Amino acid sequence: MNKGRLLPRIVRAAALAAVAAWAAGCAPVPPAAGDARDAVVGRWGAPTARYTMPGGAERLEYATGPFGRTTWMIDLDSAGRVTGARQVLNEAHFHEFQQRAPGMSIDEVLRTLGTPGERKRVGWRSDEVWSWRYPTNDCLWFQVTVDLAAGRARDAGYGIDWSCDKPTEADRS
Numbered sequence: 001m002n003k004g005r006l007l008p009r010i011v012r013a014a015a016l017a018a019v020a021a022w023a024a025g026c027a028p029v030p031p032a033a034g035d036a037r038d039a040v041v042g043r044w045g046a047p048t049a050r051y052t053m054p055g056g057a058e059r060l061e062y063a064t065g066p067f068g069r070t071t072w073m074i075d076l077d078s079a080g081r082v083t084g085a086r087q088v089l090n091e092a093h094f095h096e097f098q099q100r101a102p103g104m105s106i107d108e109v110l111r112t113l114g115t116p117g118e119r120k121r122v123g124w125r126s127d128e129v130w131s132w133r134y135p136t137n138d139c140l141w142f143q144v145t146v147d148l149a150a151g152r153a154r155d156a157g158y159g160i161d162w163s164c165d166k167p168t169e170a171d172r173s
Helices: 003-026 037-044 091-100 106-113
Strands: 049-052 058-063 071-076 082-087 118-122 127-133 140-147 152-160
Touching (some): 037 058, 037 071, 127 152
Antiparallel strands (some): 049 058, 058 071, 071 082, 118 127
């Protein structure tokens, strides 16, 4: 066997393994059902928000916004034990959300999608557009228009995230 060819392959394989291990270390491992609240907070840190759920249950939000693209919701029962955990910023969840968004309370929007990455006032009414970045190869947000005076969502859909694809000097010429 030619040792001159083997060494670069070994180095390349080791480098790829190191990158894969590093990437896996960055992805959070969801807590298991039955884990205690204290163990979750000890591992994940302080939540970005807490929501009261029916029956004395609680939802812990772990949002990575404004430029992060994930929000984990960890549900706890009334005894403080994990009943479920999911990353809610994804197209399947958005599709389900869009169907029931009009008329939804602001509190329910936050309990469902978490803290938006951006809030912008629009028009002359009391409307704001709340936007969430999410894992996609396109420069898109998921957006919800909320009527602040009524405390309700008007609609939901996708919009262009202009900050992710800013024009360069080459684009301008």
